[in-house]
Amino acid sequence: MIQQLDRYRTPPSWSPGAPLLVRSLWFGLGSPLLSARWLPGSAWRVALLRGFGARIGSGCRLKPGLRVKFPWRLQVGQSCWLAEDAWLDNLAPITLGDRVCLSQGTYLCTGNHNFRSPGFDLRLGPITIGSDAWIAARAVLAPGTVIGAGAVVALGAVVSGQVPAGAIVRGNPAVVVGER
Template sequence: MQRLDTYSTPPHWHPGATAAVRTVWFCLGSPLLAARWLPGSAWRVALLRAFGALIGKGCRIKPGLRVQFPWRLEVGEHCWLGEHAWFDNLAPVKMGHRVCVSQGAYLCTGNHDFRSPGFEQRLAGITVEDDVWIAARAVLAPGTVVGAGAVICLAAVVHGAVPACAIMRGNPAVVVGQRGQTAATPTTLPGAQSCG
């Protein structure tokens, strides 16, 4: 069993920003980003950028978004980040272009070794390639790589490599189909993934 009374943060891990920056983010930046009473997307993009996030043009960010460490977040162009999505990015999260992360999705980059009494922290980044849809309440585990054009269905729990254009459903998620080319993502778009 884990010995939480003796747990300590691994000495090799660092949150990636100074104590002052982290304090301002947690006391001011994070609550503003998540505020439901403040409409608008452009200022949320600017806020994340001010704290070190790399956010491409044309992104839409909904109220309620949570980001643990914006300086470990990279988002491509024309992405949508939905209400109450949570980027728990103790390790880097990188997303390509035209990615939709729907309401309540959880991207988790850290867990613990429950087999060890030391309950050691285990971290691994998440990569989401172009043209992916992560549906509402889906969960991406540490180390997940989602191939271009894939769909992670409602409340799916994903770990590991997701093939390009795969449709993943369930807990644990399995491939249940292949995404076909649609009128919404014609191959004439520069850089668009073709799944047809």
């Protein structure tokens, strides 16, 4: 099959979820500030994301280098940690429970493409991470992934689908290797 990328069209049912002015302000000002490494501090990052529609609980720590595609599609519980270079590529909603830790370089991907379609159709799926879960450094979560409460996704794991509560997964594709 030949990819015909010139045939790609955004699905008519999909919307960026915010008016053009809000998106322009986010991409031109908000997003660069959020990810800025030269600006220390977490509280102002939380306030910035909230100002653009994210729902973020109290006691959260957000590190420099954090990237969020659409803050208005982000819900973060209480006392969460979002580390350096975590990338929340949320074309669809991302929901984090309480006390979730996203370590350095994690990638949460809610959108992908249908490689069997010549037009490379967009496929979306929300990501949900239960309370007390830890997503270790450089782990990748695919569209539609659900991480159960208290689960651990090990260093560099690639997860697609469901991870049971309290499970420890590792590898590519990630498999259960124990319980927390």
